[in-house]
Amino acid sequence: MKKTITVRTNSAVYGIFIGPGITGSLNSFFRASGRPDSAFIISSPRVFGLYGREITGELKTSGVNDIATGIFGDGERNKSMPNYECLLGKIIDFESGKQKQTTIIALGGGVVGDMAGFVASTYRRGVPCIQIPTTLLAAVDSSVGGKTGIDIKRNGSIIKNIAGTFYQPSAVFINTGFLGTLPESQVLNGLSEVIKYGVIRDHGLFDFIGKNRDRILNRESGVLAHIIHRSCSIKKDVVEKDEKETRNVRTILNYGHTVGHAVESASGFRYSHGQSVAIGMVCEAEISAKLGVLSREKCLRIRELIESTGLPVKIKGCSIEKIMGIMKHDKKFREGKNKFALPSDIGKVVVKTDIPERVIKSVLAGAVS
Numbered sequence: 035m036k037k038t039i040t041v042r043t044n045s046a047v048y049g050i051f052i053g054p055g056i057t058g059s060l061n062s063f064f065r066a067s068g069r070p071d072s073a074f075i076i077s078s079p080r081v082f083g084l085y086g087r088e089i090t091g092e093l094k095t096s097g098v099n100d101i102a103t104g105i106f107g108d109g110e111r112n113k114s115m116p117n118y119e120c121l122l123g124k125i126i127d128f129e130s131g132k133q134k135q136t137t138i139i140a141l142g143g144g145v146v147g148d149m150a151g152f153v154a155s156t157y158r159r160g161v162p163c164i165q166i167p168t169t170l171l172a173a174v175d176s177s178v179g180g181k182t183g184i185d186i187k188r189n190g191s192i193i194k195n196i197a198g199t200f201y202q203p204s205a206v207f208i209n210t211g212f213l214g215t216l217p218e219s220q221v222l223n224g225l226s227e228v229i230k231y232g233v234i235r236d237h238g239l240f241d242f243i244g245k246n247r248d249r250i251l252n253r254e255s256g257v258l259a260h261i262i263h264r265s266c267s268i269k270k271d272v273v274e275k276d277e278k279e280t281r282n283v284r285t286i287l288n289y290g291h292t293v294g295h296a297v298e299s300a301s302g303f304r305y306s307h308g309q310s311v312a313i314g315m316v317c318e319a320e321i322s323a324k325l326g327v328l329s330r331e332k333c334l335r336i337r338e339l340i341e342s343t344g345l346p347v348k349i350k351g352c353s354i355e356k357i358m359g360i361m362k363h364d365k366k367f368r369e370g371k372n373k374f375a376l377p378s379d380i381g382k383v384v385v386k387t388d389i390p391e392r393v394i395k396s397v398l399a400g401a402v403s
């Protein structure tokens with residue numbers, strides 16, 4: 035049941051350890067890699083309440099006795115500069131007067147993981163960070179690959195991930211047992227990214243999701259371990275080829291995200307990240323079909339799988355103008371040239387630039403209700 039993936043990038047080599055109770059292996063990991071003197075756990079109140087005692091116990095068993103915590107509030111609005119500064123202050127106080135090497139432990143969903151990774155990459159110009167993702171989305175996406183970041187408030191709007199770094203973790207421990215307490219809405223949120231991996235790289239995974247929808251939503255540990263392992267293997271492969279998204283390879287992970295990010299912002303974050311990506315995938319498959327890159331039949335299959343899981347496929351309560359306006363500020367629309375990762379088949383994707391605005395608008399017109 036336990037699975038390991040090794041990620042090798044230019045800047046780091048690390049393991050992703052997946053399985054029920056896998057955090058019980060922290061001890062052997064530290065024995066093999068060197069035990070830190072002290073650990074600073076960054077988490078949210080909800081997740082720390084559920085799993086904080088267990089992780090603290092594992093660290094103590096591993097011989098890490100000097101442990102402190104930085105807990106900050108749940109939700110995107112807390113992935114903020116004031117919380118970042120507050121966490122740095124707590125670590126400074128924790129280390130005060132000690133000659134110690136602190137390891138940051140990120141225990142939580144993507145909000146915690148992005149914040150903890152950003153803290154770890156900037157504190158003393160970089161200290162080790164171990165990611166322990168507790169949502170499906172964090173397990174299959176944000177904890178792996180080294181993108182870290184926080185949001186900045188500007189003129190009344192939140193600019194997502196505008197301050198960030200590429201900083202690989204020292205290890206990722208995905209305890210599938212921790213996903214058992216996730217609400218179904220959060221399972222769906224992560225499932226959207228798993229569907230993305232199926233569409234861009236893995237026809238088998240795409241079919242598996244269709245056949246095992248209920249087992250996934252019921253959080254069956256073995257089924258979750260399988261889709262997480264497949265997703266992380268694809269992400270590993272992409273990140274190893276293009277760690278810092280400079281070669282148009284990592285761009286394929288943005289399938290569904292160009293339209294998705296714009297929908298997320300235009301809706302004022304009413305749609306979750308996963309819901310927005312689901313809508314984005316349907317729209318971008320439709321763009322691909324309109325351009326003759328994807329067949330109508332495959333486009334329909336993508337839409338049907340997304341719809342069958344309970345994820346949204348239509349945009350409610352946002353204007354086309356607002357979505358287009360936000361999309362034009364996306365980094366994927368550099369110098370007025372837009373860039374999309376478009377499926378050409380199930381399991382295959384191509385990167386296309388300069389898609390005519392009228393094509394994008396007509397697809398959005400069909401999706402807005």
Ligand code: NAD
Nearest residue numbers: 080108109143144145168169171172175176181212215216
């Ligand atoms: P989240 O971190 O806000 O977590 C969602 C909710 O689930 C929270 O209320 C949390 O307390 C709760 N929760 C977490 N684990 C739980 C558990 N095991 N049981 C019960 N409740 C639990 O949301 P998310 O979807 O995990 O992450 C979204 C963030 O990830 C966004 O900020 C997004 O920008 C970021 N992200 C980053 C990357 C990257 O590559 N760095 C990729 C994708 C998304």
Ligand code: GLY
Nearest residue numbers: 175179181284287
């Ligand atoms: N979530 C997209 C990436 O990691 O590149």
